[in-house]
Structure formats: structure tokens, C-alpha cells
Ligand code: ZLM
């Protein structure tokens with residue numbers, strides 16, 4: 413009804429496995445896979461599926477997971493018994509053994525965990541393959557983006573690092589991949605995985621406060637191995653931020669930094685993690701970003717005209733996650749000016765969108781906006797530091 417048509421000259425693909433959305437981390441756990449259902453509902457009610465190739469993805473295979481993760485970790489992940497109650501980690505009798513950081517309150521062992529992980533990874537691997545074989549120019553994998561998982565360890569709600577798996581696929585056909593992470597948390601797992609190569613540059617924007625905000629890494633001076641002989645030196649870029657950053661400041665930083673990186677590093681593909689916990693009103697986040705400012709990052713990357721995978725990630729206020737990811741899907745298609753701001757009447761679960769617009773104001777989201785602790789002087793310093801790092805990078 414909104415006459416959403418396929419974009420001219422390029423292809424957008426949407427990769428999802430609806431079974432993934434049925435899994436639960438536990439009653440009050442912040443990560444709610446159901447937000448993917450709410451996102452798909454909005455994307456569909458705006459008619460966007462008509463403009464994309466829609467893939468129902470298969471779970472990743474053991475071999476695919478094993479391209480980054482250690483076998484003993486995968487074997488344990490596949491066999492560990494689910495625990496219905498979060499275990500008391502302070503009581504050794506009740507705790508049993510905690511292996512690979514599995515079974516705490518951040519990374520619980522829930523029913524169907526291995527299936528959930530393989531499905532998330534499957535969407536990202538599938539997206540990467542479509543980019544590689546030229547069947548897609550912008551591939552969307554909202555079920556992925558789990559940037560904290562390590563080779564042999566779960567961390568921060570992430571068990572399998574689907575982004576690393578996706579980038580490893582891209583590296584089979586592209587010389588250089590730029591990883592960009594706008595989740596409010598530091599993309600530590602992806603940074604660490606590609607620490608010693610100059611074929612991947614990682615850039616994360618995040619709240620940084622080492623002793624009070626997870627994971628505590630990603631300071632301005634963390635730029636990859638310091639050793640001169642390591643090709644990965646200077647290929648990790650971190651943008652540490654304080655509470656309350658606004659759309660205007662964030663867009664300025666993003667464009668100054670990504671624009672410069674594009675000139676120096678000249679990526680042949682982009683992997684963009686769009687964690688929606690950087691939005692105002694997020695249950696875990698601390699920023700004042702609106703759907704427009706978050707989406708502006710996607711729009712800027714799209715304009716670079718480089719093949720791109722767009723991943724999900726964090727996002728703990730489901731209605732805002734769905735708004736942001738639906739808006740960003742419309743940007744990928746190029747129909748953002750054709751769809752009405754009002755949430756369509758026939759949208760399933762429309763009552764969840766308490767303000768019936770895609771773009772609620774800060775006042776609607778928060779009542780009173782959170783104090784902005786980012787000074788213009790500090791933001792200038794960050795951009796300056798990044799520009800200095802880039803003098804060491806050139807191809
Ligand atoms: N406690 N329940 C972002 C990953 C953030 C580590 C402090 C757990 C929570 C959080 C879990 C129901 C991404 C830490 C926190 C309380 C040790 C984190 C279960 C609330 C709950 O109510 C909760 C009983 C839980 C977890 C809050 N955990 C908030 N922040 C972080 C991990 C993941 O968005 O970047 C990508 C998907 N963990 O701060 C503690 C140190 C565990």
C-alpha cells in the first residue's frame with residue numbers, strides 16, 4: 413500500500429530464522445530474542461519485504477562455528493545441561509563448575525541454547541556468503557551482532573561470535589574489511605579476533621568507564637598490538653564516550669572518523685554492527701541517541717557504495733530496537749522518505765509502540781533527557797587521536 417519497490421541498481425537481502433525468536437534467556441534477563449519478531453512485524457507492515465530478497469536461513473554447521481571457536485568450547489556448549497534457575501555463583505555447592513563463562517547470570521544455559529546460537533550464526537554466515545557471491549549488495553542480519561563472544565568463552569549475552577564468522581567469510585573474497593560497531597558496548601570480541609591482521613580494521617563507538625561499565629576495555633589508546641612487527645598495529649580504533657551523547661555530536665564524530673578511515677584503509681567490504689542499546693531510553697544504555705541519529709550511521713555507510721553486512725546486536729527496550737532496525741532496513745532499501753512516520757494501523761503488537769510514531773522525541777522517550785557528559789573539546793581530541801593513528805595506515 414506504500415508502493416515500496418526494489419531499489420534500482422543494487423540488491424538488499426534480509427536474513428532471518430524465525431525459530432531463533434522463540435528462545436528465552438530467562439524471565440527478567442535483558443536480552444529478549446522476541447525483539448526480532450517485533451522488528452519483522454514493523455518491517456512487514458510497511459511493505460518492505462517486497463523490495464528485498466528474503467532468506468529463511470539454516471543454522472550454521474559445526475564446521476562453520478569451528479572456523480573461529482575451539483572444539484572443546486563448542487562441544488560443551490552443545491551438551492551442557494540447561495539450568496532453569498540462575499545458579500548462585502557465590503555458593504560453591506550450588507554453583508558446580510562454571511566452564512567457559514557459561515551459566516552465570518549474563519550467559520545462562522537455557523533450553524535450546526545451541527540451536528539459538530547456531531541460528532544466529534547462520535544468519536550472519538548466510539549474509540556474508542550472499543555478499544561474497546555478488547547476489548547481495550547490502551545484507552541484513554538482525555539476529556547477529558553478538559560481538560563479545562571469544563574463541564573459547566561466552567561473554568556479555570554472547571556465546572558465538574557470528575560477526576567474526578561473517579568477516580572470515582568476507583576475507584575469502586575481499587582484501588580488506590572495515591568493522592564498525594555502534595552498540596553502546598565495546599566490540600571487544602571482534603577486535604581481539606582480528607588483532608594481528610591488517611586486513612581487518614575494527615572501530616567501536618561505546619560508553620567507556622572501566623570500573624562501572626561492561627566490558628571495561630576500548631580506551632582511546634587501545635589501537636592494536638604495540639609491536640612494530642605486528643601487521644595489526646594501529647588497526648583497532650576505539651571511540652570512548654560518556655553518558656548522554658546526542659545525535660548531532662554522534663553524527664559529527666561518526667562522519668569525521670569513518671570518512672577518514674575510508675580514505676586511508678580503503679575497505680572492500682563493510683561489516684556494520686547496529687546494536688540499538690545506544691538509543692535513548694535503553695534499559696542498559698546511557699546515550700541520548702534517537703532513531704534518526706542511529707540511522708544516520710547506516711545512511712553514511714551506505715553512501716560509501718561498498719558491499720555491506722548490517723548486523724543487530726544489543727538493544728534492551730524492544731519497541732525502540734524495532735523502530736531503529738525497521739528504519740535502518742528502509743534506509744538500506746532507500747524508501748525511508750516513502751514510509752509514513754506513523755506506525756501502520758495493521759502492525760501486529762502495535763500496542764507495544766506506546767508513542768505511535770517511528771521517531772519519538774527525546775521527551776516522549778525519557779521525559780527528562782539524560783545529562784550530556786561529552787564536551788566538544790573531548791570529542792575534538794578523540795577525532796585528532798584517530799587521525800594520528802591513521803597516518804600509520806595506508807594501502
Ligand atoms: N551481573 N538478569 C551487553 C552485555 C552486558 C557483568 C554485572 C548480572 C547486565 C544485566 C542478567 C535477570 C551487548 C556485567 C551484572 C546482574 C556481572 C551487564 C540477568 C540485569 C540482569 O536482571 C538481570 C536475573 C542481567 C544482566 C542486568 N549485565 C547489565 N549489564 C553486563 C553485560 C551485550 O549489548 O553488547 C551485545 C549483545 N555484564 O556488567 C556483571 C559484571 C553480572
Ligand code: CA
Nearest residue numbers: 593595597617
Ligand atoms: Ca560499540
Ligand code: ZN
Nearest residue numbers: 595597689726
Ligand atoms: Zn551492547
